[in-house]
Amino acid sequence: MASHDHPHDHDHDHDHPHDHAPRWKHNGVRVIKGDQLDPNTAQTPGMFRQAAINHARVGAQKIWAGTVAIEPNAKTGVHHHGALESVIYVVSGKARMRWGDKLEFVAEAGPGDFIFVPPYVPHQEINADPDQPLQCVLVRSDNEAVVVNITDVEPVEKPETVYWVDPIHKHPE
Template identity: 45%
Template sequence: MTDHWHQPLRHIKGATLTGDTSQTSGMTRLEAISGKTVGSSKVWMGETHVAPATNSGDHHHGEAETAIYVKEGHPVFVFADGDREVRLETGPGDYVFVPPYVPHREENPGDEPAVVIIARSSQEGIVVNLPSLWPDQDRS
């Protein structure tokens, strides 16, 4: 009999991560922990690879809170604060928190790949691609 106290732990090997998730241009998202992979009901976790000298498209993650741990490289996280574009320059060991619905993008201006580990408060990898960081206003 399986109950809350007697469920098995699940081991996901890094070499078995799947790219069968929503993608944003300039990035490759790999899914590790999700409703699809382990039956998770509240958490999504995986990693994202951003190639050198590239950036993601502008996007948000819906109602999900997102926590990011920088594993490799020096990615830059860009978001809008009113009319101002803010750039958070990061390195290995840094953490970034992205609140729900906040438009942002990841950039990798360097010459080495960037790899980040992502955890979200949703069982699936929600990605809503946007035309800009200011989706409600024309910034052209």
């Protein structure tokens, strides 16, 4: 009797839905609970960041996502992120972004607002509130940390002793 006459014979070439269950169970959709973010990233005084989605945690190949909490008045130096695209979602607080060749442009964002930073745009990130921390969700278009500090542009708002530093904004030396 040929194998196709037995519906439960498994020596044929087509896939059954249950054949993929183990692969999808562990390599499919992942939910990262808010209380299970990874604080095992480089930390800097004045801020707290946690990774949610990265290569190490979930095998992400093309994005990094996490949270960042920035102390009042914290500011980065002038920099860009090479070919990376960045999205910042403001959860609470007030973010100010300055950008341009001389940081001549400025915009502010509050809770519920998204900020898009295109590749190679010189910019400075600022917690615009002197009293409240800035809570954000950050998504980058790659797992690789790219930051290019621009030292020949004088920041309009000088960085202070507390810096906005996340996995790709390194603390100034």
